[in-house]
Amino acid sequence: MMHTLNPESLEDGTRLLLPELLLLPEGPVRDHAVVVADGRFHAVGPARLLCDRYPHLSPVPLHGQLLMPGFVDAHHHLTQSFGTSLAFGEPSEIFRRVWLPLEGALDEESAYLAAKLACLEALRGGFTTVTDAGTRAPVDTDVLAAAARDTGIRCVLGLVCNDLSPEGKTAVDTGTVLAGAEKHLSRYTGADLVHPTLAVSIPEVATERTLRTTGRMAAEAGTVVQVHVNEHLAAVERSLVQHGMRPLEYLHAVGAVGPQLLAAHATLLTPGELGLLRDSGAAVSYNPVASAWKGNAVARAGAMAEQGIRFGLGTDGTRGDAFRLVDAAEFAQRLTHGLADGDPSCGGGWTWLDHGTRLSAEAVGLGGATGEVVEGRAADFLLLDITGPEMRPSWDTPWELVRLAGRDQITATVVAGRLCLWRGWPRSWDGPELVERAAEVGQRVVEEAPITRTHPVSTHHRPFRGRASESRGERA
Structure with a gap:
C-alpha cells in the first residue's frame, strides 16, 4: 500500500521514504530512498533496491519533496x-x-x-x-x-x-x-x-x-x-x-x-x-x-x-x-x-x-553523528517543497538551495527520527502559546534589565536623525 504525504506517515516506527530528490554528501540524486529506524538512517540507496530489500515496509512517496540533512x-x-x-x-x-x-x-x-x-x-x-x-x-x-x-x-x-x-x-x-x-x-x-x-x-x-x-x-x-x-x-x-x-x-x-x-x-x-x-x-x-x-x-x-x-x-x-x-x-x-x-x-x-x-x-564535535544523509547517522533531516517557482525549472540544486530556497518551503523538520515540526509548527505541544507567553515575559524582563543602548529604537531614532540632518542643512 502506498502512503500519501501527511504528518502521520512520518511518525510511524520504521519508515521507507521515497523523496523526489535526496541530498547526499556527494550531491543531489533522484530515484533514491532512505529507511529511518530507531532514530537513525538505517539504509540509504537506490529506491528499487531498498524496496526489494524491505518488502514488509510500505513506501512513503514524497512527491515534490527534497530530503536533505538538517x-x-x-x-x-x-x-x-x-x-x-x-x-x-x-x-x-x-x-x-x-x-x-x-x-x-x-x-x-x-x-x-x-x-x-x-x-x-x-x-x-x-x-x-x-x-x-x-x-x-x-x-x-x-x-x-x-x-x-x-x-x-x-x-x-x-x-x-x-x-x-x-x-x-x-x-x-x-x-x-x-x-x-x-x-x-x-x-x-x-x-x-x-x-x-x-x-x-x-x-x-x-x-x-x-x-x-x-x-x-x-x-x-x-x-x-x-x-x-x-x-x-x-x-x-x-x-x-x-x-x-x-x-x-x-x-x-x-x-x-x-x-x-x-x-x-x-x-x-x-x-x-x-x-x-x-x-x-x-x-x-x-x-x-x-x-x-x-x-x-x-x-x-x-x-x-x-x-x-x-x-x-x-x-x-x-x-x-x-x-x-x-x-x-x-x-x-x-x-x-x-x-x-x-x-x-x-x-x-x-x-x-x-x-x-x-x-x-x-x-562542534558531532562529526560522524549528524549533518549528512548517510547510513548510521542520526535521522536529522528536512523535507523541502521544491514545487514552487523558486526551484522550477531546476538546473543546479546546491546553488538554488543557497540563493533561492527559504524556510517557508520546509514541510517537515525531523530530529533523531522524530517529527518536530510540520509546516513550521509542532504537533505535540502548543507553539503559538509558547510564543505568546515568551512575548509577555520577555517584555517584562527587558523593561527590568539595566540595558543601555547608544540610540533608541528606530521609530524614535528616525525623528532625531531627521532633525540632525535639518541642523546640518541650516549650518551649511
Whole structure:
C-alpha cells in the first residue's frame, strides 16, 4: 500500500521514504530512498533496491519533496532571544550594555522560555542542531537542556567556565570552576539530544590554568571548548594591552589551541593566525550575519576552506533561518573577497551547504553523528517543497538551495527520527502559546534589565536623525 504525504506517515516506527530528490554528501540524486529506524538512517540507496530489500515496509512517496540533512548552527546564545532586535544599529561590543544585563535579569522560568523560543525559531528555520555558547544567566544549564529536549532539537550545550572578571581579577575560585566543568561533561552521558561542551567567553576572563585544563578535559571527552576569539577591534586591543598578544596568539601561548578549540567568529586574523588554526586542527564558527550586523570584519572563510581550516556556520542568535544563513555566508565572501579577486564561484554552492551541515557538525564535535544523509547517522533531516517557482525549472540544486530556497518551503523538520515540526509548527505541544507567553515575559524582563543602548529604537531614532540632518542643512 502506498502512503500519501501527511504528518502521520512520518511518525510511524520504521519508515521507507521515497523523496523526489535526496541530498547526499556527494550531491543531489533522484530515484533514491532512505529507511529511518530507531532514530537513525538505517539504509540509504537506490529506491528499487531498498524496496526489494524491505518488502514488509510500505513506501512513503514524497512527491515534490527534497530530503536533505538538517542544518547545524555552530554558534548560538539561546538565552538572548528576548532582546534580538535590541542589537540592531548598535556598535560592536554590546555584550556589556545589552547581553550581560539581559541575561542577568533572567530567572529559571524566563531563561527556559527564552531558550525554548530560540529553539523553536531554529527548528522553523531548518536547524536540527543548535550550539549554545553558554549562558551568563544565574540558572542551572539544565534549564536550557530542558528547553531543547521539550522542543525536540539537538543541542550542543556549553557551560561558561570564566574564573576572572573582564578586568583580569579573580571572580570565581578556579577549582570550583573546573569541578563544575567536569560535572557538566559527565551530566549528560547517554543523553539522546544534549551534548555537553565547555566555554570561555573570551580568553581574558579565564586563568591560564582554566584555559589549559578545560581544553584537556574537552579533548578527553571528545568535545569542544567554545571561545569568542578575535571578534572585534576592541577585543584584540584589550588582549594586546593585557597580554601583549592578540587573543588567538595568547591562547596558543598558554597551550589552549588544538582540535578541541571552537573559535567563535575569528573575524580579525593575521596570516600567521590562520596558520595557527590550520596547523593545530582548531575549528571556527563563521557567523556572517553577526559580522554584518555588529562586526568589524568578515572571517576569511573562503581562505579557511582552501587551507583546510575546519569551520561551521553559526547564527550568533541573530536570526534562526538556515537558508538566509548560507546565503549570507556566500554573499559576505563574495563582497569582501570574491569581487576584488574576480572569483565568480566563491567556493560554489556546495561549499556553503557542506559547512552548514556535515562540516558544521564536525566543527562542534558531532562529526560522524549528524549533518549528512548517510547510513548510521542520526535521522536529522528536512523535507523541502521544491514545487514552487523558486526551484522550477531546476538546473543546479546546491546553488538554488543557497540563493533561492527559504524556510517557508520546509514541510517537515525531523530530529533523531522524530517529527518536530510540520509546516513550521509542532504537533505535540502548543507553539503559538509558547510564543505568546515568551512575548509577555520577555517584555517584562527587558523593561527590568539595566540595558543601555547608544540610540533608541528606530521609530524614535528616525525623528532625531531627521532633525540632525535639518541642523546640518541650516549650518551649511
